Amino acid sequence: AQSVTQLGSHVSVSEGALVLLRCNYSSSVPPYLFWYVQYPNQGLQLLLKYTTGATLVKGINGFEAEFKKSETSFHLTKPSAHMSDAAEYFCAVRPNSNSGYALNFGKGTSLLVTP
Amino acid sequence: GAGVSQSPSNKVTEKGKDVELRCDPISGHTALYWYRQSLGQGLEFLIYFQGNSAPDKSGLPSDRFSAERTGGSVSTLTIQRTQQEDSAVYLCASSWAGTGEETQYFGPGTRLLVL
DSSP, rough: EEEOOSOOOOEEETTSSOOOOOOOEEOSOOOEEEEEEEEETOOOEEEEEOOOSSSSEEOOOGGGEEEEGTEEEEEEEEOOOOGGGGGEEEEEESSSSOOSSSSSEEOOOOEEEEE | OOOOOEEESSEOOTOOOEEEEEEOOOOOOEEEEEEEEEEETTEEEEEEEEETTOOOOOOOOOOTTEEEEEEGSOOOEEOSSSSSOEEEEEEEEEEEEOOTSOOEEEEOOOEEEEO
16 A cells, blocks of 8 residues: 655744645655645645646745655745745645545644744 | 635534534535544544545544535534544645545545533
8 A cells, every 4th residue: 555754743944934834745656745734723725736748846825845756755845934934834646546545744844934 | 705614613512422524525526534533642634534435434433423415515523422632723625536636625624622
């Protein structure tokens, strides 16, 4: 079964600083990859996803992620953090096949943005 | 348009009681998923419905959990004889056709507390 590892359950950055949230997956075949954000007491909202094609994916709110097959990684970045970015971020994978339809989530990373 | 809705938003019940959680997917979405989010286990897949096909129940943690989807739209997740370890946020998601690269759209969740 595919697994997802998010390094760092808590990340703190200053407002205006670079945001880097790490995600690694284990799979012999590159899966579909997703980043979701969850604000307090809300559901999950898709930030971006990689399916095929360009490995640098741009999402909402200025976030982007790069799929690196050689490193089995899909790290999420944003050049300049904003206070409103404080939330829980989840990396998820889904098999690139016709079997298995559920998302397999990482444990999540809580992003704190300080003034 | 309207997103995925879930009801109730919060549910407090006593151990041993049965509970029903409801999910209204986005209109036209044929695929529907239930996940559970808890502090100890993170986000876990429970069950998946796709059109008129038999549901994928592989994520249900015990036979106390069941779900149905009537008319290919609304879904109800039922937990019988609730236990304290069932306390969690239950998230519903839907997507157009259940293919791997599709975005799953999440509802706000039902927060269940079993006393």
